[in-house]
Amino acid sequence: MTVKLDFEECLKDSPRFRAAIEGVECDVSELETRLEKLLKLCATMLEVGRQYCTASKAFVGGVRDLSQHTQGDPMMNELLETTQLSSRQHIQTLVKEDMKRFKEARKEFERGSEGLASALHHNAEVPRRKQHEAEEAAQALQTARARARARALDYVLQINVIESKKKSEILQFMLMLMDAQASCLEHGHRLTQQLERYRRELGEQLHQLVLESAREKRDMEQRHAMIKQKDLSQDEGVLEGRGEAPDAVVMEGYLYKRASNAFKTWSRRWFSIQSNQLVYQKRAKDALTVVVDDLRLCTVKPCPDHERRFCFEVVSPSKSCLLQADSERHQQAWLSAVQSSIASAFSEGRTEAPGQHPERPSSMSAATMEVSGRSPREAVDKRVLDQVQRLEGNAQCCDCREPAPDWASINLGVTLCIECSGIHRSLGVHFSKVRSLTLDSWEPELVKLMCELGNNTLNRIYEARVEDMTVKKPQPSCSRAEKESWIRAKYVEKKFITKLPEVRLSRGGRRPPLKPKPGSISRATEPREAGTPPEGLHPGALLYWAAGQQNLPTMADALAHGADVNWVNSAEESRTPLLRAVAANSLLACEFLLQNGASVNQADSTGRGPLHHATILGHTGLACLFLKRGANQEAVDVEGKNPLSIAVDNANADIVTLLRLAKMREAEVAQGQSGDETYLDIFRDFSLMASDNPEMLTRRDLKLTTL
Template sequence: MIPKISFDECLKDSPRFRASLEDVEVNIFDLECRLEKLVKLCSAMVEAGKVFNAATGAFVSGINDVKKHFDNDKLVEDYFDKFIRSLKDVQSYHSILIDQANRTICKSYSEFLKGDLKKVKDTKRAFYKISEDFDTSLNKHAQVSRSKAMEAEEAGNLLIATRSAFGHTALDYVKELNMIQSAKRHEILNNMMSFMHAQFTYFHQGYDLLRDRQPQLKQLAVKLDAISKMNIEGQKEMERRHAMVEKLDEIWNNPCGRDLIDMEGYLYKRANNAFKSWHRRWFTLRNNQLVYQKRSKDDCTIAVEDLRLCTVKFADDCERRFCFDVVLPGKTIALQADSESIRKKWSTAFAEGINSAFNISPSNDVKNTYISNTANSTEDDSILPSTSRNVSFRSTIQGIPGNEICCDCRNKDPTWASINLGVTLCIECSGVHRSLGVHISKVRSLTLDAWEPETLKVMDQLGNIITNSIYEANADVTMTRAKPGCLQSVRLSWIRDKYVNRKFVSQEPGSPTSGTLKRRRLSQRSSGGSLCSGLSAETLAAVGIPPSAFGEDNDSDNSDAEILDEPPPDKVKGWKSLDANARLIKASGLGNVSMALEALAQGGNINPSIPSDARTTPLHEAVAGGSLTTVEFLLLNGSKVNSQDANGRTPLHIATDKGYTGFVCLMLKRGADQDIKDKNGQNVLSISINKANADIVTLLRLAKLNKEMKESSDYGNQGDETFQDVFRDFTNMASNNPDKLNRNQSSDNIESTV
């Protein structure tokens, strides 16, 4: 063990010794404060009881605070980081750790504070007392007169005794300081390790929660391994970094660009103040606008709101070189490039941007006039910043009547949802739902996960009130229900009885819509044309379709929209006389999601076998009935997308035959096989060509092209970005503007693409 304070310096009592002593004392005092804080936080967690979540969060913060004491100790920092992450993952189950936390944290750390650290304090007091006595002896010895031999001898003896006592006491004090410096790492880490063992012991069910994430974790491990190899190669490359100086001129003279940005780089901007001073700013030509910001992290400032309002001209009469003006109504922005070549590139970029701006359709104006407050918000699939988007999305889901509280325990402000059941959940109930398996409940976050538009429509058609009217129809008020802060065993039992055992489901049909719930219209119809008319020539060429294949849009009543209101069960002829399987098929055809959910809860088979005299499955009926929301609901609940009816037709065959582009897009995303042939030997591509539907032909060919690219060694498993972009556009169009997906196209043009 190497002492942190030298014993030799201790005996010399040198300034170096005193400085080292002070540093170690401050260090130990800091540790004592942090540990006392941690012990208090742990005690608060133990005593909190029903509010243990808040106490656990503070305790985790306290652990993080203690970790800061070991800023230069990578071993401790790394392990504390792992512990903190683990604690946060299982924070919702801290109630069963209270007793163990009291023993391993409060008691052990208190003993460390009252034992080892108190011993250091006692030795410290003795050291500083003898240090004062030693200083007094030195002063007396120095003040004795030369002529007083007797007093000199007494002073010398006293000095020798005091110095000896000082030496022993100082060595003891240094030894205690060195020991505590070495012991604190072991004591703190050892007790924290015991606490983490308790985590493993009591939270074995956490394995069930994280088991669904195991494939992602394995993928992450592979990615990390690849990143590690890349870092090694990157380090080798960085060793040759100074060779890049030769490319400096090329980098500075070529302003860079990226997606949705025509040009970006540094320019000098003349201020509009009296001094007309010039300032260097980073300019970006983006989304029909010109914005700039300082070099430091700062908000963007809009210089030109709409490129269609400006012109650009060289300012050769300016005193500075390489200047040009951006002329707007009522003002002129004076800019300066670093060279003539850069000025010409900016001028060209402005010209192209202005031309492009005049070609932008009015429907995109709102999107293109928006500029994020951050410099890196340039994604084309999201207009609002992620924070605003999440808040809006979350408030929309929670705004559905009954969704402002957890469906199972009535906890407020739920941030999770079961998308196939259409309910909102608190974090504790969401953990139980995950343990049920995805065949029972598919859990998504309202704040972290990306949602498909079709899934949002399913949530809108259900909600906590409707789902609970089904799954709690026969629930007695005297039953032991899950409540906020209840025991985990109570919560688990209630949710399993409710969704797995279905103990409270009424077998009497018609409970979810018994005249008390106002039906929502599935979607609003809007005017528009074929989405394919907006596809680029490159995209169409990729699937073998020339742009000429698409003519002008026409007014067609056969749009991709859902235009049916859900009829209540008492309006459906013979509804109560049907069994659960028949009710499920009937509800699917009517596009009534709540009725379909009730039939499923009552035992309806979502994937029935097709005997010779049968014609259809619930998914076939939903597609034929024209309800995109019902199709998504059935797929979320395990309906097989490639099931075939008695005529060998899949739901994709029916959607193609009816010209439902949004349905085709949805089922292709869910793995529908377009090569399956019906009894007449037709696959969906031949049907779409016969029906002259260019949109569906485009989707089918893009899907096939994407599959081939994914199987190609050149693309690995990534597929084609064009496929992702086009399918995203079709998905949004089918959910938000379904009338734009008209099915009628020129059959001659379609056949010319084959």
């Protein structure tokens, strides 16, 4: 222990002792000031440390949100808690307790010194003659001296204790602080070693990203150079089949629109065809302005007589809109896009706008058009995507092999990626009818149709000679122009299908009948393997044969080779492939033919169409299908009978119900009544039974009367 003041000097109370006391008091006062400052700095450091921890946690949280891979670390909290504990145990004890005792001892020492000085002064003033007062003064002086010495000794003790502790306690505090910091650094070192592997992985990923970035930069520079070499004097201004929404944008670009005000001013606006509507907007943040609410309600025509060039007019029952393109090519592109969208809207049977009923062809009644539309009440079957994609080959786009396609061509029976679906849509519905596997409603017969064909089957037909021709099929990374060139060559020009032998064509190019004449010899009558088509058939005759066999791949092959979907077999009462499929009671074959443009009202030589034959044969599911597709139930055969009278004669209660419901619905629509959706539910039930449980659709022998 280091002794700052000697106890012997304390008893002497000499000027040296008083000077030493003053020096010690100055040192203690300065020590207290510095310790209090240190405590404040420590508190500030702790507060800043807490703020650092909070900011660090927020930063780590941001990194976690970014990568979802970072884990928290309590290392800094541990350091701060150790520092706070150390300062509280040592520095605060020294300042708050030891300093307090030192100050109390100094006060007692000062009071004792003052009492002793007073006793000395009184003792000195007592005269000799007053012996009694002298004795009392001497006694008081002795008591005051004893008290002052005791308090002085206590004060010196506290001084020596302070002098001793100020070294050990402060040193211990610094040592504990250093230990905490060392522990923190050791912990950080261990974590750094643990992160070494992760750092190496990040470095490898960074290297790959740098390489990919360089490749992408090179590709963009090459594409930039190629585009600069093209003729950019003509602005395309059009994007087709973007598919950014459930109903893909068919076309978009700038057009001039003439205002309907008295000044007839022209304004340039951004137009697009989407969701079966023609809309425009001035800026991207502006709301869309609808020009035509339902494209089925309008027509489009060029205006060659207008004083401004490249004008065309979109006419609807309520208004007309005069538009102007930038060039003749743009004008033709917009005319074709609007016309194709109108045809697509009718073909796909989109739900009509409330309170509006478009004009329909004479062969299609109002009721059947309502039936063919997809009701908003129909929920999207989430299993359709999985069911169709599970088919071998359907897990990739049929044309570019993009994985997980979620679009389909319902008349071809193939799955497509979103970009190829846009190209298919631009071909027109007579080549391909595009539908979303996830966003559209699917009838059960369409789902089965997709599963009956598929990408592998269609590619064996449309890509039969690709390997022989050494043609390269596009990849998912290819440009839209490359994919469009491939798709047009494949489906429109049909460059890759096998060529038909000349023996399949009759002399003069006429269609030969499928049945041989009596007494003639034909290879078609020779015994052959079941399901094998006769040799030497014209594509139309092959389609007719395959429809009777319910062989959809062969039907697709015949159509690919140019078969007329409405081919007439003169040897069998001028029946068509659709009538042949009705005779075979093949719901899938009928659906396939209808999706590929077969006429639902084409009659045979007896005047009977598909609905007549379905009614005669009692095929309720087929009758429901034809009514949904717009069959004319008022048509009569050579005997003057329509389908309803035939159903009544045959006592087929199901078909009678369907025909009467369709007729009632047509009458309601003609009178401007919306009616309820009961009949839609009934048609939907019949469709489900026809597809999933055809045995439930049995004829019922009931006594029926006509309406």
